[in-house]
Amino acid sequence: MKIFDAIKTEDVETLQAMIAVNPNCLNVTDARGFTPLIMATYMGAMGITKVLLAQNIDINAKDGSGNTALMGVCFKGTREYADILILAGANLDDTNMNGTTALAFSATYNKMDMVKYLLDKGANKLIKDKEGNTALDHAKSKGYDTIIAMLDG
Template sequence: MKAGLAALGLALATAVAGASPIDDLTFAAEMNDPRGVQALLAQGVDPNLADSRGRTPLFTAVRENSLKALAPLLASPRLQVDNANASGETPLMIAAVRGSLPAVKALVARGAAVNRTGWTPLHYACSGPDNGVAAYLLAQGAELNARSENGTTPLMMAARYGNSELVPLLLKAGAEPRAANEQELTAADFAQRGGREGVAAELRRAMAERQGAGTAK
């Protein structure tokens, strides 16, 4: 039954009028069809190309959480795992913001960059459901106090958008609560603007503690 469905998925892909090989590969990734992906890669389809809708197979697999299809894509020696989209986002950033720990681990194992200039995968992990992604990225050497182009840190993103466990996790790891972005907003301000009073209070306490520790020295 499952084999039949997989075959049907590939047949549907190839039956689309005017579909190119990269359209077929992206469709197979979308449908989480590893056999289809493997077959098309074996035929020499370049996994780094965009289909007729501007989608690449890797981004599509990550967005759809198509983990079975992701595996053969990552196994392709031709795949450029850090190619960014038009918004400057890498596949690892998309996996991170979606809280897909299996995809994040698979991408990092394939060599995806954990750190980069500007917005980082850790920023993205801290603005989504997380599911352990932030802790994993930190264990892989993610820069804890990374700054985006406007000075935003992962802690600021966690303060306003992340789940309840992220701020304590980042503070325990040594995140700097006193840091401010270009608008002079701290993580506590981010939490306040997001209506998260408890988080804002926790961050202000952390700021006072850090300030007191610095004064004591």
């Protein structure tokens, strides 16, 4: 069994055994460039995520598009995962290949609770992507009035 199979099936015991035999298995990526942590958070596998965070992993590692695990959970609006990632040291203001931040993803996909949460945690709302747009600009382009009000203050 490969590490990504253990993650997809949420097989914590197998994952722990794999790590014990070969700790370097935590450094592999799949075809999309997903790390084990990115895959676990994307799949919503909390038990696996906690096991991975207990290891010496790069919490800010990026996939093939430059996205981090935090960006993925913000895109999905999964606050519980964002909380444990931030507590473990995830960079709030990291950008992907397009210059998009976790806050911009949250604003673009109308994740109001996540926008508020990230702002409360200190996310920088002034970061511009490669097109010159901030999270506020993305919210305005979609007409998300509540998020616009949060970001325009």
